[in-house]
Amino acid sequence: MTSTKVRAGILGLAAVTLAVAACTDDSVDIFPPKHTPVSPIFASYVSLGNSITAGYQSGGINDSTQRESYAQLLAKQMGTQFNYPSLKGLGCPPPIDTFTTQHRLGGKTSGDCSLRDSTQFAIINNVAVPGASSIDLTAASTYDANVLTSLFLGGKSQVQKALDAQPTFATVWMGNNDVLDAAAKGLAYLSNTGNAGEKALLTQFASPGITPPATFIANYRTGINQLKSQGKLQGGVLIGVVNVTGIPLLFPAESLYTDTTFKRKFDTAAGGTVTLVPNCTGSGALLSFAVAGLMRSGTLPRVVSCMKNIPAAPIGDVFVLDTADQRIFNTNITAYNAYIKAKADSIGFAYFDPNAALAQLKGAKLIPAYPDIFSPKAPFGAYISLDGIHPAGPAHKLIANSLITLINAKYQTSIPAIQ
Amino acid sequence: MRFRLGRSLALLTVIAAPAALRAQGFGLNEIGSCAVSRASATTGAPCNDASALFWNPAAGTRLDRGITVYGGLASIGVRGDFTPDFTNGARYYRPNIPTAFPPHLFVNWRGAGRYAAGLGVYVPYGLTSQWRDDFPGRFSALRASIATVYVQPNLSIDLTPNWAIGGGPIFGNSTVQLSQSLDLSQQKLTTGGTFADLGIAPGTEFGRAYLKGSARGYGFHVGVHGKIGNSLQVGARFMSSMAFEYDDANARFMQLSTGGLVVPDATIAGRIGVPKGTPYDYILATQFRAGGALVEQKVKTTITHPGQVQVGVGYTAPTGTLLSADWGYILWSKFDALPVNFQGPASASSRTLIEDYHNSSSYRFGAEQRFARYWDITGRLGFSYTQTPAPDETVTPLLPDMDRRNFGAGIGLPLGPRYTVDLGYLHVDTQGRRGRTGERTSLSQTAAQLNNGFYRLNADIVSLSLKAHF
Numbered sequence: 001m002t003s004t005k006v007r008a009g010i011l012g013l014a015a016v017t018l019a020v021a022a023c024t025d026d027s028v029d030i031f032p033p034k035h036t037p038v039s040p041i042f043a044s045y046v047s048l049g050n051s052i053t054a055g056y057q058s059g060g061i062n063d064s065t066q067r068e069s070y071a072q073l074l075a076k077q078m079g080t081q082f083n084y085p086s087l088k089g090l091g092c093p094p095p096i097d098t099f100t101t102q103h104r105l106g107g108k109t110s111g112d113c114s115l116r117d118s119t120q121f122a123i124i125n126n127v128a129v130p131g132a133s134s135i136d137l138t139a140a141s142t143y144d145a146n147v148l149t150s151l152f153l154g155g156k157s158q159v160q161k162a163l164d165a166q167p168t169f170a171t172v173w174m175g176n177n178d179v180l181d182a183a184a185k186g187l188a189y190l191s192n193t194g195n196a197g198e199k200a201l202l203t204q205f206a207s208p209g210i211t212p213p214a215t216f217i218a219n220y221r222t223g224i225n226q227l228k229s230q231g232k233l234q235g236g237v238l239i240g241v242v243n244v245t246g247i248p249l250l251f252p253a254e255s256l257y258t259d260t261t262f263k264r265k266f267d268t269a270a271g272g273t274v275t276l277v278p279n280c281t282g283s284g285a286l287l288s289f290a291v292a293g294l295m296r297s298g299t300l301p302r303v304v305s306c307m308k309n310i311p312a313a314p315i316g317d318v319f320v321l322d323t324a325d326q327r328i329f330n331t332n333i334t335a336y337n338a339y340i341k342a343k344a345d346s347i348g349f350a351y352f353d354p355n356a357a358l359a360q361l362k363g364a365k366l367i368p369a370y371p372d373i374f375s376p377k378a379p380f381g382a383y384i385s386l387d388g389i390h391p392a393g394p395a396h397k398l399i400a401n402s403l404i405t406l407i408n409a410k411y412q413t414s415i416p417a418i419q
Numbered sequence: 420m421r422f423r424l425g426r427s428l429a430l431l432t433v434i435a436a437p438a439a440l441r442a443q444g445f446g447l448n449e450i451g452s453c454a455v456s457r458a459s460a461t462t463g464a465p466c467n468d469a470s471a472l473f474w475n476p477a478a479g480t481r482l483d484r485g486i487t488v489y490g491g492l493a494s495i496g497v498r499g500d501f502t503p504d505f506t507n508g509a510r511y512y513r514p515n516i517p518t519a520f521p522p523h524l525f526v527n528w529r530g531a532g533r534y535a536a537g538l539g540v541y542v543p544y545g546l547t548s549q550w551r552d553d554f555p556g557r558f559s560a561l562r563a564s565i566a567t568v569y570v571q572p573n574l575s576i577d578l579t580p581n582w583a584i585g586g587g588p589i590f591g592n593s594t595v596q597l598s599q600s601l602d603l604s605q606q607k608l609t610t611g612g613t614f615a616d617l618g619i620a621p622g623t624e625f626g627r628a629y630l631k632g633s634a635r636g637y638g639f640h641v642g643v644h645g646k647i648g649n650s651l652q653v654g655a656r657f658m659s660s661m662a663f664e665y666d667d668a669n670a671r672f673m674q675l676s677t678g679g680l681v682v683p684d685a686t687i688a689g690r691i692g693v694p695k696g697t698p699y700d701y702i703l704a705t706q707f708r709a710g711g712a713l714v715e716q717k718v719k720t721t722i723t724h725p726g727q728v729q730v731g732v733g734y735t736a737p738t739g740t741l742l743s744a745d746w747g748y749i750l751w752s753k754f755d756a757l758p759v760n761f762q763g764p765a766s767a768s769s770r771t772l773i774e775d776y777h778n779s780s781s782y783r784f785g786a787e788q789r790f791a792r793y794w795d796i797t798g799r800l801g802f803s804y805t806q807t808p809a810p811d812e813t814v815t816p817l818l819p820d821m822d823r824r825n826f827g828a829g830i831g832l833p834l835g836p837r838y839t840v841d842l843g844y845l846h847v848d849t850q851g852r853r854g855r856t857g858e859r860t861s862l863s864q865t866a867a868q869l870n871n872g873f874y875r876l877n878a879d880i881v882s883l884s885l886k887a888h889f
Contacts, residue, residue: 085618113686118604118615122555122622141683141696150687151618154604155680155699164620166510 039413041234042078042169046125046162047071048137048227049173049239051390053128054152055084058386060104061130061148062091063117068393071126071171073400077415078169084126085152089114092148099386100376116151127161129153133177133208134216137223143208144177159226168234170227171403173354174220175241175336178211179329180389183244184288186318188325190332191215205318210328213335220336224343235411237403238344239352240337245286245326246358248380249388251370253280253287253306253320265373271296277305277316284323289371289388291319350410357402361395447847449493450474450523450541452884455843456829457743457785458801463654464733464743464785465644468841468886469525472539472573474729475654476642477585479527479535479575483888490524491841491884499819499876501856503555512554521545521566523884533577535585540570543658544724548817555622555872556816556856557600563817567593567663567724571640586641591724593663594633601626601713603677603699605858610690617687621857625677625703626713632668636661636724652733660726660750665719670761672713676700716763726750731783738788745783751776751808773859779808785827794832799843801827807852811866814854819874821852829882839886847878 037043047053047069055061055069063086066072075082092113094105104110129136129152131144140157141149153161162170182188182202189198191209202209211219227233244250256263257280267273269292285306294300305316321329337353344351361367361383371379371388380388383395391399397418404415448459451470465471469489471478496518502511527537547564550557568591575585603623604615615621642656680699682688688695693702706713731745754776760766783803790796802825809820829843853870 088616115612115616116618118613118621122604122620124620140679141681145683145695147684147686149683153683154618154620154623155677155683 037078037080038415039078039411040168041411041413042075042080042415044125044165044167044232045075045078045080045082045169045171046165046167047075047128047171047173048158048162048223049128049171050132050177051128051130052176053171053173054126054130054148055396056130057390057392058095058097059110060091060093060095062087062089062094062105062114065091065095066126068396069126069128070391070396070399070403071128073396073418074171074403074415075125077400077404077418082125083123085124086117087114087151088117092116092151096386098376099379100374113147113151123165124152124161125165125167127153127158128173129158131177132158132174134174134211134219134223137172137174137219138226159223162227163230166230166232167227168232170233170236171239172224172227172236173239174223175216175340176244178216178336179241179244179333180247181207182210183247183321183329184249184290184389186286186288186291186320186325188321188328201314201318204314210332213332213339216336217339220339220343224347228347235407236349237352237407237410238340238349240340240354241333242358243330243333243355245321245329246355246362247389248367248371248384249289250286250321251289253285253304254283255370256287256304257281259370262370262373266292267302269293269296269373270302272302274302274304277303277307277310279310279316280304280306283307284326286321286326288319288321294319350406352403352406354399357398361398447495447845447878447880449495449521449845449880449882450543451489451525452491452493452829452841452843452882453787453799453831455493455845455880455882456799456801456827456841457787458783458803458825458827458845459747459781460731460743460745460783460785460801460803462642462656462729462745463731464652464741465654468839468884469527469537469539470523470541470884472525472527472537472571472585473523473541473543473640475585475644475656476571476573476587476640477575477583477644477654477656478642479537479573479585480529480533480577480583481575481644482527482529482535484529484531486889487527487529488525488887488889489884490522491882492520492522493843493880493882495519495521495878495880497876497878499874501554501556501816501819501854501872501874503856503872512551512556514548514550514554516547516549519545519547527573529575535575537573537575538571539573540568542566542568543727546818550816554816554856557624558602558605558622559815559856559858560597560599560817561627562596562598564597565593565595567591573640581646583644584642585644586639589638589640589658589661591636591638591661591663592633593636593665593722593724595631595665595668595722597630599628600624600675601628601672603703608690617690619680619699623677623680624675625699626675626707627673628713629671629673630668630718632665632718634663634665634722636663638726650735652735653731654733655730656727658727660723660753662721662723664721668718668720669715670718670763671715672707674700674704674707674713677703710764712764714764716761716765718762719760720758723753725753741785741787743783743785743787745785747781747783747805749779749781749808752778754808773813773862775810775813775862776808777810779806781805796833797831799827799829799831801825801845803827811853812855812859812864812869814852814870814874816856819852819854819876821849821874821876824848831886837888841882841884841886843880843882843884845880845882847876847880849876851875 055066057065090106094108283306295302308317341351385392453466454461461474465478469487500511500513521542523541525539529535545566549562570590573587603625604619604621638659638661640658644654685695728748733743754774785801805823807820827845831841854874855869
């Protein structure tokens, strides 16, 4: 009888104890909003590349332009957490906001840099760096390194930084800068050229020249292999190199001869009347709009010629791509892209050719054949930013949607398109 | 080199201090196996052993006449993990905490009169927190241990047959050992800002800091105990806070490789004052040599161990079942800030850390029943709920403290007329809590801004004690 009472007492105490336990405050701080990717393969997405992927626009980059990067848009549609190395203040450098005056945000100059927002994340997903070329995939400090290389990667290479995020999915858009600078300066010379004259021009105009395909392929192969070395990548997209002869900065030289209004505006940009040597009509040559600034500063004479060294060197050679030069670029870029596609196929990644989209925009006249020099906000149309090279917000959206279509088809996923 | 030691050294010492403080926040009350079993509901109705000198210093006269000795130790196993937000829940970090074995020893002598005298040696506050080398919060604490031993002579006096008082001075000795990683991103540049502004990622380890120190403190502990009729008893105790001044602590440093980081470009290299391509390891090495800031030096800090208040009531049912309920109150509110003063090259980095702890309550319930028909075994159960003193902004790698529910059970097994073995078990259960791995540098920083992940924590205590009566 006694032990029954004891058991009852113990049970009663246990009941009281449990009741008290149940009444205690079980509230738990909520987790931050969870990112639920549309597919597990997007659990950790990283983007490698250069200025386009980083979000560089209008000759500058800041937090606003970083947010417009196609990679950022793609990650948002994937539903995955995506950290980027946010820049402080007006940017590094602040982008141009008025084309006609080349005025930058806040009246800043191209040398201004507000550095990085140090409160941001230790692990970043967008490791692309403006100015980076194929060698920068695996090298921390190269010819291409600039202040953004430090700010974004902190002494690591792009692949090292990407691996910190233990990526499950990656996009790589690398190679544009292996040809861009040379194209923008009309220097169709390989970086390993043995020609003394070509070397001198590359030095004079501070251009690395064109990366030889063998070098590009070796750099690219090393980068992709290292990226895959962690063994967690489940998919990705390798993006081909833009055919830089198609960028809006380069326009048909002939248009200066045939469109007097455009010629008048170009004279204004060049700071005076530009003499046209009568050898461009029907030449198919492309002129880099960048030459206008050098003419204005007096670095180059105000003369346009479409034949090398006529009337005098380096006129007709620099900032001009004749058809032979264009073939050189086409040949090398074709070789790059053939390798990139083959590499994508070999590792089960998708391959995206950006040149089809660029051609489509040009065909639809959404990118003008030559710039509207007196337009302060859209001289290259709505899809190209004020530097004539880098995509503007609408183009990033277009790229992101193209990638979404490609990824969904390749990996049977259902990333929603950006509306 | 145009940079100087910034936050890391300050952090270092800090570790020590918070380590101790927060350790107290995680005080598990493992003093005596009977008390463990009853979830520390032992002030109103003290256990019938000499550990009563801690739980109620007046209870010495409630113990059997003669000499009572009670000694043993507890094993404390702590488990937990931290899930950083950036891993999207896919990865968590577990600590690597060795099992701790804090001892306890009490002796009480009660004569034929109204007096009893005794001595208690116990560890009221102690903790080892130890994380693995890849833990993101290692820059706050990689390893921290504190052990504070209190020695308490005690005198109990029966004022009346039913009411007793007691108390005594406390002599405390505290030792602290800490190590933390040094974060390059937090180092300051003389040109303004930190290396993080230059792109060095938070969590770029370039060294380790070690601190070791000891201090003594003094306080007192008093209690009162009363019987009301045959079935009710009440009690209360107050243990004073004790200040431990670590005036002669040593800080040492060791450089670690940044993993081959170099200064990539000329612009940033110019800001630091080195050529482009210079390895950061080379730049930082000067800080660890004579003339640098990261050389062995002294550091001072003061850690005040909080006072404790506990009141309780016990009821003995007609069945012989003892039921007890206590309320404990730990006086944490003094710990709103913690000064840290370097005595060497890093003296400019001396600072005051933000703790902002609050006083906290605990609610304790226990039961005890003797089973005469089963080898005279005594069975015990307990439950307690403990509020955390740590605000949402101070949930850190040193002690990611959180509200706790403690479930206790145990037995007492007589071994002849003189000896009894007590075995107690306590499971500490928590619900997890958001916390941070970085430092709080301003009161204006909110938990939402600071916290970057989720901590989970629980513990198991097994306590074994031997009681002897002569």
